[in-house]
Amino acid sequence: MTTIAVVHTGPVSVQPIKEQISELIPDARVINIVDDSLLNDVRAAGHLTPEVASRIHSYMSNAQAMRVDIILNACSSVGEAVDSVRNLISTPIVKIDEAMAEEACSIGSHIGVIATVPTTLEPTVRLVKKKAGEMRRAVEVTERIAEGAFEALLSGDGARHDEIVKSAISTLAAQVGVIVLAQVSMARLVPQLEGVRVPVLSSPRSGVAALKRSLDNLPKVSVPNQNR
Template sequence: MTTIAVIHTGPVTVQPIKEQISEQIPEARVINIIDDSLLADVRTAGHLTPEVASRINSYMSNAQAMHADIILNACSSVGEAVDYVRHFVTTPIVKIDEAMAEEASSIGRRIGVVATVSTTLEPTVRLIKKKAAELGRTIDVTERIAEGAFEALLSGDAAKHDEIVKGTISALTEQVDVVVLAQASMARLVPQLQGVRIPVLSSPQSGVAALKRALANMR
């Protein structure tokens, strides 16, 4: 049986990723490793810190010790730590947002990125620019923070979170060719955006699809 270890920085990414793995890789066994202090520490510092990167390394090393076949990093805020961890962990690691960034870069020149926290927005923008450069594409990125949405979600007001994020997306659609939702926790909004005239990309579906491709390439 294939074993997938998923590293989370909070509980909100567990369910959407679980659903995608159940749909796309139903035979897999999933180990969820959750530390909600990671994102809190990144937000306090305003950026990824060496201490957080070291803890990510520790969790991924533990996943390797558990004999996981592959590791999925579920949080864009700490995604850049994976580039460091890959020097020390031999188990293949997939970033949840890498396939989404590549898809966005291939769709259009004007890319909008929406996040509810700046610590996710900035690394997502850097990843999109990196993927665009790899594809030889010239892009313009427009960044938006959905102010107050993250705090609403933390307080348990999911409806308020959703309305703030949808309003931010709606205001951005006239300016860009594609919108990227920078956090996996925002993916559940996609079915509510059917009237939006441009593609809105979220990471769980494409991230797990990339995970499935990586597993196939290992066989």
């Protein structure tokens, strides 16, 4: 059985990713590693810290010790820590937002990136620009924070969160050719955005689709014939 470890920095990403894995990789066993202090520490510092990066490495090393087939990083705020971890462990690691960034760069040259916390916005913008460079695409990025949305979500007011984010998306859509939702927690809004004039991309589906492609490309382990 395929085993996937998913490293989360809070509980809000667990269910959306679980639903996508259930749909796209239904036979997989999923191990969720959740530490909600990671995002809190990043937000308090205003950026990814060496201490948080060290803990990400520790969690992914533990996942490797559990002999999982692949690891999914579920949080864009700590995504840059994964770049160094990939050099330290042999288990393949997929970042939830890489496929989304690549898709955005393939769609348009003016990309809007929207987030509810600054510590996710900035690394997502850097990721989009990095992918554009790799694809040799010239892009312009417009950044937007949906002020107050994340606090509303933490307080349990999901409706207020959605209202703030949808308003920010509507305003940004008038300025760009494609919009990237920087956080997994925002993905649930996509079905409500059919009237938006530009494509709006979220990471759970494209990220899990990339996870499935990576699994499909892993070397197959042959099972010895016991009858020989």
